[in-house]
Amino acid sequence: MTETQLLDTDVLIVGAGGTGLTVAAAIASFAPDLRVTLLERDLSSPCNSAIASNFIPAAGTRFQRAAGIEDSPELLLADILKKNGGHVDLRLARAICEGSAEAVHWLVDEVGVALELAPELTWLGHSVVRMHAHPERGGPPVLAALRRFVQACSQVEILDQTVCTGLAGDALTGISGVSAQRAGQALQIRASRVVLACGGFGARPELVAAHIPEMASAPHIGSAKDLGDALDWGQSLGAALALMGSYQGRDCIFADGTRVTPPVLNQGGIAVNAAGLRFVNELQDYSSLARVYRQQPGQAAYFIWDQHIQQQVAGVLVMRQAMERGGIVQCADSALLARTLGLPAATLEATLRQWADLPRGSPDAFGRAAPERPLKPPYYAARITGAVAHTQGGLVVDTAGRVLKPDGQPIPALHAGGNAIAGISGDSCTGYLSGNGLLVAYTSGYLIARTIAAELSPAGA
Ligand SMILES: Cc1cc2nc3c(=O)[nH]c(=O)nc-3n(C[C@H](O)[C@H](O)[C@H](O)COP(=O)(O)OP(=O)(O)OC[C@H]3O[C@@H](n4cnc5c(N)ncnc54)[C@H](O)[C@@H]3O)c2cc1C
Numbered sequence: 001m002t003e004t005q006l007l008d009t010d011v012l013i014v015g016a017g018g019t020g021l022t023v024a025a026a027i028a029s030f031a032p033d034l035r036v037t038l039l040e041r042d043l044s045s046p047c048n049s050a051i052a053s054n055f056i057p058a059a060g061t062r063f064q065r066a067a068g069i070e071d072s073p074e075l076l077l078a079d080i081l082k083k084n085g086g087h088v089d090l091r092l093a094r095a096i097c098e099g100s101a102e103a104v105h106w107l108v109d110e111v112g113v114a115l116e117l118a119p120e121l122t123w124l125g126h127s128v129v130r131m132h133a134h135p136e137r138g139g140p141p142v143l144a145a146l147r148r149f150v151q152a153c154s155q156v157e158i159l160d161q162t163v164c165t166g167l168a169g170d171a172l173t174g175i176s177g178v179s180a181q182r183a184g185q186a187l188q189i190r191a192s193r194v195v196l197a198c199g200g201f202g203a204r205p206e207l208v209a210a211h212i213p214e215m216a217s218a219p220h221i222g223s224a225k226d227l228g229d230a231l232d233w234g235q236s237l238g239a240a241l242a243l244m245g246s247y248q249g250r251d252c253i254f255a256d257g258t259r260v261t262p263p264v265l266n267q268g269g270i271a272v273n274a275a276g277l278r279f280v281n282e283l284q285d286y287s288s289l290a291r292v293y294r295q296q297p298g299q300a301a302y303f304i305w306d307q308h309i310q311q312q313v314a315g316v317l318v319m320r321q322a323m324e325r326g327g328i329v330q331c332a333d334s335a336l337l338a339r340t341l342g343l344p345a346a347t348l349e350a351t352l353r354q355w356a357d358l359p360r361g362s363p364d365a366f367g368r369a370a371p372e373r374p375l376k377p378p379y380y381a382a383r384i385t386g387a388v389a390h391t392q393g394g395l396v397v398d399t400a401g402r403v404l405k406p407d408g409q410p411i412p413a414l415h416a417g418g419n420a421i422a423g424i425s426g427d428s429c430t431g432y433l434s435g436n437g438l439l440v441a442y443t444s445g446y447l448i449a450r451t452i453a454a455e456l457s458p459a460g461a
Contacts, residue, residue, distance in 0.1 A: 012191035016040035018049030019418030020197030022445030030453035031460030057435035058100035084426030095399035138317035174412025200391035200419035201228030221257035230420035242422035246392035249290025253327035268371035269305030276347035290386035401448035417444035
């Protein structure tokens with residue numbers, strides 16, 4: 001049997017997704033004297049930050065100012081609270097909102113991530129344009145820039161194909177390191193601080209069934225590496241857990257995550273069920289709608305849009321992927337559409353006619369105003385179902401990401417961020433304001449790094 005290898009570092013980060021890479025990169029920026037070690041289960045398989053469309057909200061950025069948009073952390077906080085009904089740790093939500101612009105500026109200026117203002121998703125509950133996204137509207141280029149930055153820092157080491165298997169220490173005296181496995185080799189790594197950036201539990205069906213029973217049989221379209229490790233370790237330490245029913249719902253065409261971009265609905269598209277009938281105001285946010293789609297016959301719905309909308313969204317990464325994977329059909333008229341989708345032709349024809357004939361601007365039976373332009377053939381369509389994208393419940397932390405016990409005291413030397421923590425999205429799918437995932441991932445990572453750098457390094461103080 002090979003002997004356990006002993007390693008030593010200043011900051012040990014579990015998980016090299018958006019949160020973990022941000023912690024590593026920001027510590028390297030603030031405190032270049034600190035040694036940082038990142039453990040990653042498998043860099044070649046996508047984490048949630050790579051799967052995400054990567055719309056990142058931030059309030060009060062220079063990009064907004066240049067576009068003449070007035071925004072503030074208070075306004076972002078108000079939008080978040082409106083969406084989650086106040087089911088949130090107010091201090092954490094406020095700290096995240098206040099740190100959001102600084103984190104985005106740092107990503108652009110220090111790390112070199114190309115971000116621009118993205119106006120497409122404002123309708124989902126943000127009162128001003130505040131989404132920032134890569135021009136390709138996808139996660140991979142953002143993660144690639146972060147990874148390049150980290151790999152160029154000599155004091156940061158990424159141990160790939162390395163699975164953290166447990167924490168050393170206890171809730172009273174604190175955490176002094178971790179145990180890990182790498183290619184059959186056991187590792188014990190001592191560290192002054194441990195950061196759990198290893199995501200949520202969306203890929204653990206038994207945990208989803210226990211905490212989010214309404215989605216027990218729904219596909220999970222997030223990272224297959226979202227195995228709930230932080231939750232297990234937190235539970236065995238006696239850490240406080242909260243908002244366990246919180247998740248981001250999404251629609252998907254295939255269980256591999258193939259999906260359409262939300263603006264196909266916003267710009268005038270509709271959803272019908274297997275009877276060819278509309279059943280909901282499609283402009284509700286995609287997270288809340290996921291479970292509504294699961295309640296339809298066959299647990300399915302059909303999104304229908306037209307050529308004009310298709311031209312607006314054709315370049316978006318997920319649309320290109322959906323096209324390539326055969327998830328979108330194009331049909332010259334409603335009869336062909338009904339035949340292709342297997343829907344009752346007369347009902348579908350009537351539904352499309354009713355939607356097209358609705359007086360512009362006036363609300364329909366579901367409270368949705370007809371769009372400026374009626375849908376016209378040729379039509380595009382996709383059969384979808386509701387899915388779990390990622391979970392938002394987990395470890396309770398303070399504003400610096402310190403993991404807390406039920407009495408509110410921190411577990412010494414242990415931090416957590418991103419999807420590992422109880423986030424800012426209430427306690428179900430309806431509290432998720434679009435962008436809450438990456439807002440928490442990047443900003444909590446940045447705030448954790450700032451705290452650790454200040455505590456451990458004269459350079460970071
Ligand atoms: C389909 C989809 C679309 C989304 N779109 C958006 C969006 O547009 N905007 C938005 O704000 N949010 C979006 N999100 C949510 C967002 O992706 C997540 O909230 C965010 O990426 C979480 O970051 P993270 O660092 O916590 O997790 P991840 O990015 O998943 O990183 C966790 C890492 O930890 C590693 N890990 C896990 N366990 C271990 C272990 N034991 N040892 C070593 N490594 C381990 C994993 O391998 C993984 O690489 C979306 C999510 C999905 C699934």
